[in-house]
Amino acid sequence: MRAVVQRVKHSAVTVDNQVTGEINKGLMVLIGVKKGDTEKDAEYIAHKIAALRIFDDENGVMNVNIKDSGGDILAVSQFTLLGDARKGNRPSYFDAAGPEEANALYRLVIDKLKLDGLHVEEGIFQTEMLVDIANDGPVTILLDSEKLF
Numbered sequence: 001m002r003a004v005v006q007r008v009k010h011s012a013v014t015v016d017n018q019v020t021g022e023i024n025k026g027l028m029v030l031i032g033v034k035k036g037d038t039e040k041d042a043e044y045i046a047h048k049i050a051a052l053r054i055f056d057d058e059n060g061v062m063n064v065n066i067k068d069s070g071g072d073i074l075a076v077s078q079f080t081l082l083g084d085a086r087k088g089n090r091p092s093y094f095d096a097a098g099p100e101e102a103n104a105l106y107r108l109v110i111d112k113l114k115l116d117g118l119h120v121e122e123g124i125f126q127t128e129m130l131v132d133i134a135n136d137g138p139v140t141i142l143l144d145s146e147k148l149f
Contacts, residue, residue: 002081007139026073033102
């Protein structure tokens with residue numbers, strides 16, 4: 001499982017001209033599920049998102065996690081995070097999980113974050129979404145449950 005975590009001042013997701021999720025200060029998280037991912041992968045990603053210390057403390061040092069910062073999370077499922085563009089110019093999505101498997105594990109990440117006491121807004125799974133991201137910093141962190149990076 002992969003996640004792109006961006007510290008934002010504002011982020012929103014729109015589907016069919018309707019805002020389905022919107023946050024101010026917090027994290028915009030794009031989540032991609034790989035074939036064969038398990039609950040363990042979802043738990044790892046959820047824990048890392050919640051624990052990342054990428055908000056400034058009183059000394060201006062990135063040392064505060066999302067919960068302690070008072071921020072929210074906007075989560076969006078994005079199978080293209082599993083795109084493999086090493087050969088040719090058209091990415092292969094062979095490693096991306098199918099919709100049923102992907103949605104179940106995506107939902108599990110969101111549920112785990114909510115159990116941690118975090119407010120999570122979200123996009124709509126398997127739809128065409130317009131995502132507005134005001135990256136703060138910019139700060140962008142890549143997570144992979146297989147610890148490839």
